[in-house]
Amino acid sequence: MEFAAFAERAERLAAEPGDIETTRLVADLLAAAEGASETDDDSDDSDELATVARFLLGRVFPAHDTRTLDVGPALCREAIARAAGPNVTAADVEERLAEEGEIGAVAAGFEFGGQRGLAAFGEGRDRLTVAAVDAELRELAAAAGDGSESRKRDALFGLFNRCEAAEAKLLARLVLGEMRLGVGEGAVRDAIAEAFLAADGDGEAGGDEECDATPDSDADGPTLRAGDEAVGVVERALQVTNDYGRVAVLARDEGLGGLRGEELEVGRPVQAMLAQAGSATDAVEAFGEVAVETKFDGARVQVHYVPESGGEERDKLGPRIYSRNMDDVTDALPEVAEYVEARISDPVILDAEVVAVDDDGGPLPFQEVLRRFRRKHDVDRMREEVGLRLHAFDCLHADGRDLLDEPLRARHDRLVEALPDAAAGVEFADDPAAIEAAEAAALDAGHEGVMLKNPESAYTPGDRGRDWLKRKPDVETLDAVVVGAEWGEGRRAELFGTFLLAVRAGDGEFATIGKVATGLTDEALADLTERLEPHVVSEDGTEIGIRPEVVLEVGYEEIQTSPTYSSGYALRFPRFVGVREDKSVDGADSLERVARLAGDGDAE
Numbered sequence: 305m306e307f308a309a310f311a312e313r314a315e316r317l318a319a320e321p322g323d324i325e326t327t328r329l330v331a332d333l334l335a336a337a338e339g340a341s342e343t344d345d346d347s348d349d350s351d352e353l354a355t356v357a358r359f360l361l362g363r364v365f366p367a368h369d370t371r372t373l374d375v376g377p378a379l380c381r382e383a384i385a386r387a388a389g390p391n392v393t394a395a396d397v398e399e400r401l402a403e404e405g406e407i408g409a410v411a412a413g414f415e416f417g418g419q420r421g422l423a424a425f426g427e428g429r430d431r432l433t434v435a436a437v438d439a440e441l442r443e444l445a446a447a448a449g450d451g452s453e454s455r456k457r458d459a460l461f462g463l464f465n466r467c468e469a470a471e472a473k474l475l476a477r478l479v480l481g482e483m484r485l486g487v488g489e490g491a492v493r494d495a496i497a498e499a500f501l502a503a504d505g506d507g508e509a510g511g512d513e514e515c516d517a518t519p520d521s522d523a524d525g526p527t528l529r530a531g532d533e534a535v536g537v538v539e540r541a542l543q544v545t546n547d548y549g550r551v552a553v554l555a556r557d558e559g560l561g562g563l564r565g566e567e568l569e570v571g572r573p574v575q576a577m578l579a580q581a582g583s584a585t586d587a588v589e590a591f592g593e594v595a596v597e598t599k600f601d602g603a604r605v606q607v608h609y610v611p612e613s614g615g616e617e618r619d620k621l622g623p624r625i626y627s628r629n630m631d632d633v634t635d636a637l638p639e640v641a642e643y644v645e646a647r648i649s650d651p652v653i654l655d656a657e658v659v660a661v662d663d664d665g666g667p668l669p670f671q672e673v674l675r676r677f678r679r680k681h682d683v684d685r686m687r688e689e690v691g692l693r694l695h696a697f698d699c700l701h702a703d704g705r706d707l708l709d710e711p712l713r714a715r716h717d718r719l720v721e722a723l724p725d726a727a728a729g730v731e732f733a734d735d736p737a738a739i740e741a742a743e744a745a746a747l748d749a750g751h752e753g754v755m756l757k758n759p760e761s762a763y764t765p766g767d768r769g770r771d772w773l774k775r776k777p778d779v780e781t782l783d784a785v786v787v788g789a790e791w792g793e794g795r796r797a798e799l800f801g802t803f804l805l806a807v808r809a810g811d812g813e814f815a816t817i818g819k820v821a822t823g824l825t826d827e828a829l830a831d832l833t834e835r836l837e838p839h840v841v842s843e844d845g846t847e848i849g850i851r852p853e854v855v856l857e858v859g860y861e862e863i864q865t866s867p868t869y870s871s872g873y874a875l876r877f878p879r880f881v882g883v884r885e886d887k888s889v890d891g892a893d894s895l896e897r898v899a900r901l902a903g904d905g906d907a908e
């Protein structure tokens with residue numbers, strides 16, 4: 305598929321407000337993608353469909369893949385300037401960005417390259433394809449070491465140079481991860497089912513099995529939509545693989561059977577199962593008997609390990625530790641890897657919390673463990689300074705078997721077998737008083753509270769359902785995204801002093817909810833300024849626009865409705881608690897949650 309054709313369809317998608325129509329357009333686009341190219345590469349990476357599915361979500365690599373393009377806004381502006389010709393500088397691009405507020409529109413506003421000259425002579429353009437853009441971006445991502453920045457700039461320049469307006473808009477947004485197509489993960493999931501798993505008008509279906517298709521009452525034609533079953537199967541395959549590209553290809557080539565056969569792979573992280581707030585009474589009412597575990601106040605990790613003794617056919621995989629964002633943080637936490645390596649004898653995937661501990665082994669606050677996360681330098685020194693302890697609380701895979709669909713009880717037994725020393729204890733209780741006693745004991749021991757889980761529940765990656773409830777006495781905090789800032793005053797004039805906060809409002813959009821300027825030490829301000837400066841997109845007087853990249857935890861007294869901010873809510877007395885290093889903006893709180901906390905909608 306030509307990149308221009310993809311860009312043209314992307315424009316149509318961005319202009320489409322309706323969910324059903326969006327899904328249909330995505331399904332058409334997926335169905336139009338070509339199959340695998342003739343290469344030796346038997347991975348999905350050479351399949352155009354995989355690329356299209358990922359691009360739609362603003363990704364070059366699958367979510368579990370730790371590779372990144374590592375192209376910042378400045379580098380992108382430089383590449384655009386160079387492709388726009390000798391009279392345009394990066395500062396000109398920046399200026400236009402301040403006016404337009406968005407890099408796609410800026411890129412679309414320039415005339416690029418010598419291509420127009422060729423076209424004028426009727427020679428035609430050397431047209432970009434989706435596959436060529438993907439290949440070039442993958443190569444760019446691999447650039448490392450001395451001169452890598454200029455190689456990336458050259459590669460991007462080369463791509464922009466071959467772009468027409470709509471292509472340039474899409475490319476700029478893709479490399480900076482700001483697609484703004486209004487296409488969420490749910491739409492791509494549904495579209496995969498619609499494109500490949502529902503019988504179409506001619507009775508054809510992708511793969512070896514068909515699913516019940518239900519007539520779409522909103523459409524005027526006889527078109528059929530995928531049934532819920534197919535969507536459920538796609539969702540499940542996405543949970544297990546974490547790769548929209550792979551799942552789209554499987555749906556097309558192998559249908560429901562292929563999707564159902566997908567399994568976890570040690571070394572390929574999955575999303576963490578999440579919890580909602582709930583009380584002891586809620587838990588007893590919902591589950592009868594409740595699995596009560598300590599809620600450790602640390603950072604979530606997923607441990608993957610295939611020991612050498614794991615059987616002839618298995619490739620050994622040294623312990624890998626992934627963060628909640630699925631970043632590989634093994635190098636920052638060497639003692640966790642060593643601990644696992646010394647004790648585990650079968651291949652496993654474990655869900656766990658890493659907690660900072662004092663010299664006596666007592667838990668330290670959450671902020672302490674974050675000093676260890678993601679650290680690339682001084683790991684040994686920090687290892688001396690901040691001790692760590694691993695508490696494993698779930699087992700997703702053991703010795704070649706996926707356990708996601710096993711009940712929690714069985715998974716816990718398997719966990720104890722795999723790593724008895726670090727397995728978190730579980731207590732089964734069916735009366736709220738016993739649960740409250742367990743909570744008091746956990747708090748006394750310095751932990752955050754308790755998790756109340758349904759003992760019969762499966763492990764559903766990425767799901768924030770009602771099978772896991774969290775109970776902690778602290779006042780609620782909100783994990784909000786920084787989307788703007790204002791310069792400080794007086795001795796803090798060189799630093800940002802106030803931060804404009806937003807919550808997720810669906811499809812990659814953010815809605816503002818307040819400003820925080822309290823609770824920030826000079827050190828925290830300096831740190832935040834340094835972190836946020838690379839993400840500045842506009843500056844207008846004292847007001848600074850910031851690309852949503854950094855998540856802050858903020859406390860507040862109350863959430864009120866308010867016309868001041870685009871969410872329709874405002875935080876009363878917001879105060880800075882810390883940076884959520886372990887969260888990407890996708891994990892920030894949503895407008896839906898804010899509405900619930902404010903008392904609009906179902907209580908949490």
Ligand SMILES: Nc1ncnc2c1ncn2[C@@H]1O[C@H](COP(=O)(O)OP(=O)(O)OP(=O)(O)O)[C@@H](O)[C@H]1O
Binds near residue numbers: 576577697728
């Ligand atoms: N025994 C446990 N079982 C599950 N999660 C636990 C446990 N102990 C600590 N946790 C942590 O609690 C988190 C569950 O709360 P939630 O899913 O809402 O995440 P969160 O948004 O980080 O919330 P919070 O800020 O309350 O930790 C998990 O992500 C995990 O990091």
